[in-house]
Amino acid sequence: MDSPANSQKTVSDDEEIDYSIKPEFYDSDLDVKDELWMVKKRDGRTSDAVLSCPACFTTVCLECQRHEQYVTQYRAVFVVNCKVDENRVLQHNSTPPSIVGKRTRDSEKQEAGSADGERLNPVVCSTCSTEIGVFDSEEIYHFSNVIPSEP
Ligand SMILES: [Zn+2]
Numbered sequence: 001m002d003s004p005a006n007s008q009k010t011v012s013d014d015e016e017i018d019y020s021i022k023p024e025f026y027d028s029d030l031d032v033k034d035e036l037w038m039v040k041k042r043d044g045r046t047s048d049a050v051l052s053c054p055a056c057f058t059t060v061c062l063e064c065q066r067h068e069q070y071v072t073q074y075r076a077v078f079v080v081n082c083k084v085d086e087n088r089v090l091q092h093n094s095t096p097p098s099i100v101g102k103r104t105r106d107s108e109k110q111e112a113g114s115a116d117g118e119r120l121n122p123v124v125c126s127t128c129s130t131e132i133g134v135f136d137s138e139e140i141y142h143f144s145n146v147i148p149s150e151p
Helices: 005-019 024-040 097-102 105-114
Strands: 051-053 060-061 074-076 082-083 118-123 132-133 141-143 147-149
Touching: 060 141
Parallel strands: none
Antiparallel strands: 051 060, 051 147, 074 141, 082 118, 118 132, 132 141
16 A cells, blocks of 8 residues: 655656756857847848949948938948058048038037037958948948949
């Protein structure tokens, strides 16, 4: 009438649980997060254009956004075949007067206020050294002398 079988059963259950643990889920989770970050960085949009050097036609940027007001200007975070000239510093205020003059007072104030004292470095094509844009202190490239084409 004595039945000590209960304690034996418990031990074998514990062993089965140990073998079924698989911590592999965490890695695939990281991949998804990385992809979401990329989409967020581009505001959920794909590239507006592919940009090329106007002198040698080397591709300099595959993912960029067109400027809302100056349609010949593009900004980008990831570039190719470009060099930042860190020996030269440009003043943000050196915008050509012809462009500033056409702007309304409001947008002119906004641009000048936020850009006060900002340091910009020229960006040149690494193939032919033609100046194609500037690199700002927030590590964003602004291309103004490039040839855009369909992405
Ligand atoms: Zn070039």
